[in-house]
Amino acid sequence: MFEIRILRRYEITNKLKSSIYVASFITGILIFALIEVIYGANPYDVMSKLFVKPLTSYADLQITIRYAVPIGIMALGLTLTYKSGIYSIGSEGQMAVGAIFAAWTAYAFNYIEPPTSIVIALLAGALGGLLWALVPGILKGLLNVNEVLTTLMFNFIAYSLTDYLIYGPWRSPRAYGFPLTEPIPKSYVILPTDGIPVINISTFILSVFLMYAIIKKSVFGYQVRAYGSNPTAAKSAGISFLKVALLCLAISGAFAGLAGALQLTSVHNRLGPKSWSVTEGLGYTAIVSAWLARLEPWFVLPSAILLGALINGGLTIKAVLGQPEGVVNIMNGVILLSIIAADFFINYRFVIKVRE
């Protein structure tokens, strides 16, 4: 007879810890690949399209970055909120509103020249995302209203708001009947320098430094971490929960709004309905990216690039096999499940004893 016992680990080496994480991430990808294979894809094709092509070919690397940058910027905002024990899933809506604010700025101030115009549009986007996160933040801080649900409801409201604009007042008469807005003025479009999206990449890297400074070097970051590890102690130490909740959500909202403005000005250039939307569901992938990075700002850099590559590869497979957009969601879900399940193997170990 076998007997399996679950024992808590009291010590774990960093090497073992990281191997467990990497193994769980790979497990997640393998499950996703398995789903694709069951669906009829060639396994060799799936693996090369997911891992090799998005990171090796020059053209594909650009597409990878196109996804990695917004995912990363939003994930940075989420690392802060998750560190405080607040589970915002509102990046998607905040990103959408960021794009709306940036678009409005571009239409209203079409006479401003770059680089001022770009800076204004990005700031407007950040402001939009911040405002969108404000209500859930205030409700969480003052009344402890469940932020998972409120931020998600605001995602749906943001979708409806976008729909209202693209089917209503902002609908372009020259879009051949499609519900799209006019393209934003040329002075607001971010173009890559020599084929490299310099502004996008540098915004991302600057955001990493900024978030690192907020979390690790500021008093506020310390307060956030205090709430994350022990809310009761943090409260009795006199740290205001309202301040932590409100600022965490506002900052993550601003990051998401910035990502939305960046995607609008550099990729999409107009607002559109679901399948052509600025957000493309990346607000949800950002959640995966934040957890994959173990809520550490530095690790968001590789995690966002990895997920960007996976989305790029997933979309290639999707195009080849004629699959719908939602495929990316399966990947998100499966990888997220695998990496949080890893915690179990870090905290516990199995001992198999043989009994007579």
Added chain:
Amino acid sequence: MIDTLLLGNFVFLTLKNAVPLILATTGEVIAERSGVINLGVEGSMILGSLVGVAVTLISGNFIIGFIAGGFAGLFLALLHGLVAVVLGANQIVSGIAITMAGLGLTSLLGRGYVGKSLYGLRPTPLYPYEIPAPDEVKPLITAIIKHDVIVYVSILIPIMVALLLFRTKLGISIRACGESPVIAESLGVNVTLIRFLSVSLGGFLYGLGGAYLSLGIVGTWVDNITAGIGWIAVGLVAFSMWMPIRVLPSSYLMAALISMSYILQGKIGVSSYFLSMIPYISTVVILTLINVERFRVKIGAPNALGKPYVREERLG
């Protein structure tokens, strides 16, 4: 004067729209009573919705499709049970992941079913005949009587769950796991097993709710059919104060708000896109109100809600 036809239409829609909410919210009450938050409701519902349509088309019987939808919801809940209950992972993140997976899976598998007609296969009214009643009240009575069997059965589900939770030994075990898993374990309750069972039963109900959404309400499969209903159901659990019987009034209230957003389209000078925000805004308002009134303190959430419990042993 109230337009009786309009009122009848409104009541009819409300009774129908309440069914997925009642089923999903009751399911979540069971899971949360055992101490597990399952945010995979939306994922379970949407998979149930698709499987409901697919199996109805194959079997030619909506009851079989409906039940199959329940098992589809249960399947995803099992994943949550494995990751969040057995492995003790973060319940919130696990649920979010399951919802993502459910949304993706259905958009992949459901492509062949988009807009496919369920003609002749949809649930039919129990009493299909003309109702002899005076004209003034006829629309209202028709709106209440002319429903399929599931609408009436769904009213019994919360009552049955209330009996399960408060009148059976299993129910006491479920609630004990939600209040204090350590004490429950010391009294000989297998916490992991009970929580796993509760999550599975919850998942079955989400799946049923999702199946009714496609079979009974929309009448076909469309991508993203749930549009947040599952999340709203999670919100209604707190509004119902974790009491199965209270799920009925809170679901009917939310269903009335959802129906209102349809009925008012084109009747008042507000864009339909703003009307479609009503359910989501109402959910935020409701969640806020219950916290203002400090109901949470009086009839609180289960004590151990959201706290993983892994039974561990030391060797020697």
